[in-house]
Amino acid sequence: MTPADADLARRAHAAAATVCDPEIPVLTIADLGVLRDVTVADGRVEVAITPTYSGCPAMDVIGIEVQTALAQAGIPDARVRLVLSPAWTTDWMTDAGKAKLTAYGIAPPAGKASRRALFGEEQVACPHCGSAATEKVSEFGSTACKALWRCRACREPFDYFKCI
Amino acid sequence: MPTTSLSLTETPLLAGILRRADDALILGHRLSEWCGHAPMLEEDIALANIALDCVGQARSFYAYAAEVAGGGLTEDDFAYRREAGQYRNCLLVEQPNGDFAGTIVRQVLFSAFNDPYYRALTGSRDATLAAIAAKAEKETAYHLRHSGEWLIRLGDGTDESHARARTALDELWPYTGELFEVDAAEAALIEAGTLPDPRSLRAGFDATLDHILSEATLTRPAGGWMQSGGRAGRHSEHLGFILADLQYLQRAHPGATW
Numbered sequence: 001m002t003p004a005d006a007d008l009a010r011r012a013h014a015a016a017a018t019v020c021d022p023e024i025p026v027l028t029i030a031d032l033g034v035l036r037d038v039t040v041a042d043g044r045v046e047v048a049i050t051p052t053y054s055g056c057p058a059m060d061v062i063g064i065e066v067q068t069a070l071a072q073a074g075i076p077d078a079r080v081r082l083v084l085s086p087a088w089t090t091d092w093m094t095d096a097g098k099a100k101l102t103a104y105g106i107a108p109p110a111g112k113a114s115r116r117a118l119f120g121e122e123q124v125a126c127p128h129c130g131s132a133a134t135e136k137v138s139e140f141g142s143t144a145c146k147a148l149w150r151c152r153a154c155r156e157p158f159d160y161f162k163c164i
Numbered sequence: 165m166p167t168t169s170l171s172l173t174e175t176p177l178l179a180g181i182l183r184r185a186d187d188a189l190i191l192g193h194r195l196s197e198w199c200g201h202a203p204m205l206e207e208d209i210a211l212a213n214i215a216l217d218c219v220g221q222a223r224s225f226y227a228y229a230a231e232v233a234g235g236g237l238t239e240d241d242f243a244y245r246r247e248a249g250q251y252r253n254c255l256l257v258e259q260p261n262g263d264f265a266g267t268i269v270r271q272v273l274f275s276a277f278n279d280p281y282y283r284a285l286t287g288s289r290d291a292t293l294a295a296i297a298a299k300a301e302k303e304t305a306y307h308l309r310h311s312g313e314w315l316i317r318l319g320d321g322t323d324e325s326h327a328r329a330r331t332a333l334d335e336l337w338p339y340t341g342e343l344f345e346v347d348a349a350e351a352a353l354i355e356a357g358t359l360p361d362p363r364s365l366r367a368g369f370d371a372t373l374d375h376i377l378s379e380a381t382l383t384r385p386a387g388g389w390m391q392s393g394g395r396a397g398r399h400s401e402h403l404g405f406i407l408a409d410l411q412y413l414q415r416a417h418p419g420a421t422w
Contacts, residue, residue: 054296
């Protein structure tokens with residue numbers, strides 16, 4: 001990559017990294033690990049993004065917003081490519097992202113992703129009061145990536161970002 | 165998008181992709197019919213979420229089918245411009261929702277097959293199929309657990325719920341044989357390492373079911389005569405009604421977007 005291309009890729013990455021998830025607006029796609037790669041070929045920027053779930057309806061919007069953010073940063077006609085492999089996992093979520101989720105009232109994925117984590121007895125701390133006395137209400141929540149939980153200490157319901 | 169039905173030359177690979185895609189789309193459509201009608205809010209959300217996973221998986225497979233078929237086709241052409249006879253889904257997924265027990269039993273039977281199938285597909289020599297499966301297999305594992313726990317609750321519940329679950333199991337069982345069928349097209353793909361051999365998943369399927377059914381105080385029906393034909397495009401009358409609903413807008417207003 002030429003120095004000019006490397007600089008373009010860096011600026012493009014910085015712009016793409018500001019795009020927020022439309023369903024969880026406190027998280028950027030960089031926090032989520034959805035932003036995979038930014039490359040430059042023949043002077044044209046390509047941004048690779050990956051879905052959290054096969055049917056994630058936010059991907060089209062995220063793609064458009066990446067192109068908009070890049071255009072606003074002076075990089076028109078960038079290409080957005082959807083990549084499936086390697087499959088997204090909650091392990092890619094940054095620590096900063098997890099802290100933002102908690103502050104927003106969503107319990108972040110607990111522990112490292114594995115089939116055991118997906119099916120085991122998760123220890124999920126209440127994002128409101130921090131209590132560990134919580135229980136699952138429903139395996140499915142307001143979006144594909146979340147389950148619905150309730151805190152027995154403060155009685156508040158909350159979303160839990162499933163560990164996959 | 166033109167109004168005419170799609171004219172396709174089905175290579176074994178295209179047929180293999182469409183079978184997976186159509187299973188996912190038709191089951192996703194069936195599950196979406198519950199939206200706003202499920203017995204409780206949490207289950208309404210659950211069934212809609214499972215439907216969303218299925219339709220998302222179908223989109224990935226159709227996008228690959230479009231790439232393989234070439235000629236400028238898109239994923240939408242496969243969903244909206246094929247006749248019932250061109251659909252390659254198994255008969256199980258097009259069966260009507262029935263009562264809640266019927267939907268849950270259908271889901272358990274399909275997921276007990278599809279979850280290990282996708283997991284095996286992650287080892288495909290076809291990198292795209294392997295990638296789609298790697299994304300989808302955690303979703304199908306979740307579907308299996310969710311529907312399995314419901315079947316245990318229904319089977320081991322009241323006399324009424326037990327009877328309904330048993331009836332659904334007896335009615336849907338004859339559609340399970342088709343899941344393990346291998347025809348010439350599929351055999352070539354298995355030989356090439358593109359698709360897993362479903363026959364190798366039979367013992368695991370039986371074991372998964374037996375585990376769930378024993379907790380549900382139900383028993384696996386005996387083998388018996390099995391329905392067949394979906395993979396070759398011979399469908400029950402239900403698929404036509406599904407497609408009339410699913411394809412109506414694109415057939416009436418070709419290429420409509422909003």
